[in-house]
Amino acid sequence: METKNEKMKMMTLDQMKDQDIGKIGTVERDKYEFDLRMEVLGDMIKSVRKQRKLTQEQLGELIGVQKSQISKLERNTKNVTIETILKVFRALKADVKFTVEMNEFEFKMA
Amino acid sequence: METKNEKMKMMTLDQMKDQDIGKIGTVERDKYEFDLRMEVLGDMIKSVRKQRKLTQEQLGELIGVQKSQISKLERNTKNVTIETILKVFRALKADVKFTVEMNEFEFKMA
DNA sequence: TCATAAGTTTCCATATAACTCAACTTTTAG
């Protein structure tokens, strides 16, 4: 479980890095998106923060919390409220979008 | 604030309905997506539940909570944990995706 | 019209997310 978890984290983080590095210098596409799974939420916060060249303490100041709190959000991410997610990413000037996707309608057969 | 909130809810709900109605019968596009803002989360749950032809009680049974809890999630949605969101939409066989979007990189000028 | 189903609300308990403080470890430059 821990191993699997780690692997997932690494993958997503790498994807992010690739995208990031790939885009430095290319101006016509100056934004990127990535999916956010609950398990990797912490890594997402961390990488966006790094991109913004902020320390945990600085991010904390923007939001109004201690650096330890940021650390916890980046690491022991178990469960988080939407409010917190939005608060953090707003401070990082990143946009979080929740999308609900619904396949296969289930119609009752008459 | 309340008025504005209501207005936003209505709009998003209407969008959803239009999409829904528009799609009934068209098979080639049997899925739809819509954005989920925290303020309208409750409406989202409600409309997907309705599509699944479930009562609050039935949805509650699927998840393992009382109908009153579903009602609360659909109405007084102030703040919710990701876990809860995922739990509900999983029961509704809908997929929630969180996407982080980041525009305008901020590079330090040398 | 009235009985039943569906949904809402209030009061309450409990679990836990959010947070601080301070000590600690790790990283980074000089």
Place this chain on the structure above:
DNA sequence: CTAAAAGTTGAGTTATATGGAAACTTATGA
């Protein structure tokens, strides 16, 4: 190496999300 900066951890507090129970209101349809 070594001091400062950055990040982590643990213990403890506070705020609040989750949830149940039950009484209540609002559809629905026979």
